[in-house]
Amino acid sequence: MNESLLSVRDLSVTFGPRGRRVSAVDGVSFDVGAGETLGLVGESGCGKTTTGRALMRIVEPTAGTVTLEGVDLTAASGRALREQRTAMQMIFQDPISSLNPRRRARDIVAEPLDCWKRATGEERRRIVEELLAQVGIDPVAYGDRYARQFSGGQCQRISIARALAMRPKLLICDEVVSALDVSVQAQILNLLEDLKAEYGLTLLFIAHDLAVVKNISDRVAVMYLGRLCEIGPADTLYDAPAHPYTKFLLGAALEADPEAPRRSEVLEGEPPSPLNPPSGCRFRTRCPFATERCATETPELREVAPGHQVACHFPLTLARPEGAPA
């Protein structure tokens, strides 16, 4: 990993009044190196979206720090926060509802420039046309069309152009391809890879689709019920998952190959309610390897291989201690 651009420490987010408090994100820590793509995967309700939003302070973190290039975002406020935030931009899941249907493509892309008075007149026009061309929207033919006249894939391209207008360092992509058809999804993934190289971007790629995440990420972090289970290099984590949850999650992924072996081990049940999460390890209620210790002691992230960390008392890659279940 290069020098870290984004540093997240013990990030927690809770929602709701006392007594009905939902801990959506609980003590999450990770780093994202400059120029790398970190994939954040997990099932619905695991807190991956809330984590992304808390980084931007779209939702307020309850505890923890978020440091971007050495500046603590959780301590900033007002104009200082807004200015800091221009270095990170977010792209959302639903491309159609994230654009105002009654505005023209070129005005949507120009909006961040106007807000920050970064460019006017001829320069503004040039930047906008360059950005649109770069995301594959012909600025001459389509620049004056309204957002409502574009398809989902095209709207996502415009959202990307808008996010790039501020020349951000970090791009947070929250399920950006999950609403798109496969053929269009591949276009957007390739586009993100190209733009990342061209602009020297760092990506936090949040998604539930394991194949998509592996394809785009250098490293992958897996979340379950608000906590980080495992984080490591994409290829290692997929080949040799250390956390039992990661193993089950990968086992459930469907491969488009009729010759692929049908995996029999399916994770039973459903995640418990985050209103009343299990003590100790939050996965223990569904984990076939859980012991007494998992209920009483919360496993901390620890390194099992260089750059590969896991929060489990009995990681799958290590020899099991005497007396532990197989």
Added chain:
Amino acid sequence: MSDETLLRVREVTTAFDTPQGRLTAVDGVSFDLAAHESLGVVGESGSGKTVLSRTIMGLQPRRGVAVTGSVRLNGAEVVGASEGAKRELWGRQVAMVFQDPMTSLNPVVKVGKQIDEVLRVRLGMNRAAARARAIELLEMVGIPAADSRYGAYPHSLSGGMRQRVVIAIALAGSPQLLLADEPTTGLDVTIQAQILNLLDEVQGRLGMSMILVTHDLGVVATRTSRLVVMYAGRVVETGTTRDVFARHRMPYTRALLESSPKVSNPSHTRLAAIPGRPPNLLDLPTGCAFAPRCAYATDRCRTERPVLEPADEPGHLFACFNPLPVRVGSPS
């Protein structure tokens, strides 16, 4: 393919009248489905896969739609059948599982009652027998504490549990054909695996035929024996699942396979994206609908529409003037 044909679909065309003109959502689709067979229908949005499954079911709006061709289920014609005749088929011969379990259940009726309804109206069971059978069905679809869940409202169940209830309702009349339209879209991967295993298991146990409609090639790869690939309302390739994956001839089939990311790829694998986007059904090109996005398209493809032609393997058909050569020794 096994002995008897349960479903025979011939030249089915479904067209809607819209303010912008006539939209042909399904265009001349034909296939057979044998008893106990599972067929996958694959396509992107707008390919006509959902309209096709609704046409097979006989579910259409009363006005503004024209269906031609023939759908015979156990010899009984569905196209043009009266509402009463279709009601005889629904539940007992054919049942459907829809994509969104949130909206396919009635939010203000207890889930047990929603299963009861089928049993009492369709099968004429009395209240007590229907209740007992409903609980049995809830158990069969893997709902824990079925006895107490009988009285639960849909909102208190998770998405996966709701889809199990929808499956229980579909199974209540012991249908011979189950149509599952994107049954796991919107569910988490681990829940998706549970639901697909459940469908597999009940299909085997009850000896049903199944049509699995999906956009996800991963869903059909190991769960169906035959595939129909649709594009812009037409079947562009069909064959055994293995042949379609390994020996496809239609460039669209390959493009679809190669544009989906795979868990087994190393990270940063460049995806073979298909340029452009699926066509507008109101303004289809004259020739092959895929021609504007196809790397192999010639002038003929742009003027003349290819029809399904047999490939080397039995039952494998494709619609293309410039078919791909069969790749030697490559499994996928």
